[in-house]
Amino acid sequence: MSQGKLIVISGPAGTGKGTVVAALRERKEYALSISATTRAPRGTEADGVNYFFKTTEEFEKMIENKEFLEYANFVGNYYGTPKQYVLDRLAEGKNVILEIEVQGALQVKENYPEALLIFLLPPSKEELENRLRGRATDSEETIIKRLARADEELALQDKYDYKVVNDTVERAVEEIEGIIEKA
Ligand code: 5GP
Numbered sequence: 684m685s686q687g688k689l690i691v692i693s694g695p696a697g698t699g700k701g702t703v704v705a706a707l708r709e710r711k712e713y714a715l716s717i718s719a720t721t722r723a724p725r726g727t728e729a730d731g732v733n734y735f736f737k738t739t740e741e742f743e744k745m746i747e748n749k750e751f752l753e754y755a756n757f758v759g760n761y762y763g764t765p766k767q768y769v770l771d772r773l774a775e776g777k778n779v780i781l782e783i784e785v786q787g788a789l790q791v792k793e794n795y796p797e798a799l800l801i802f803l804l805p806p807s808k809e810e811l812e813n814r815l816r817g818r819a820t821d822s823e824e825t826i827i828k829r830l831a832r833a834d835e836e837l838a839l840q841d842k843y844d845y846k847v848v849n850d851t852v853e854r855a856v857e858e859i860e861g862i863i864e865k866a
Contacts, residue, residue, distance in 0.1 A: 693801070698814075720762045758832055
């Protein structure tokens with residue numbers, strides 16, 4: 684059986700990665716890796732569904748045990764991709780999607796050069812800010828930190844294999860499907 688493809692989708696928080704990934708998964712089968720994080724659950728998020736929620740101590744133990752494919756610190760919290768799940772699905776020939784931030788994505792590329800790195804861009808800076816502010820669950824302080832981080836992330840977009848503008852979800856999804864099929 685041939686190996687599945689490892690697809691990394693990044694882009695500043697608020698770009699609509701989650702919506703685009705959900706739309707991709709409605710149309711075709713992809714394994715979605717569930718990340719571990721030390722940030723607190725937001726709204727209706729549940730452990731093992733949106734994330735595996737960990738204490739800093741637990742997360743650091745996982746780092747020590749080399750359980751991560753990649754991990755990064757994002758606005759004061761750890762986020763990481765558990766390695767075994769991803770390697771198992773790829774070995775089964777399944778395509779796997781990672782929805783992760785930029786530092787982690789670049790680590791994946793280093794370790795798995797065949798990974799497809801897709802940077803999802805917001806249609807505009809204003810739209811990004813509107814979307815981040817629309818998340819009533821985040822404090823003003825968090826929003827400001829995330830906006831600053833968005834600029835840092837946008838500066839790294841040229842390191843990606845592909846850039847896709849999330850102007851409409853339908854169009855972005857079709858473009859991404861085209862990229863995955865050709866790869
Ligand atoms: P949020 O707190 O909004 O759920 O996620 C913050 C950022 O962390 C987003 O850009 C999200 O894509 C990224 N992220 C989620 N899981 C992982 C992961 O496992 N590794 C890395 N490097 N980033 C992640």
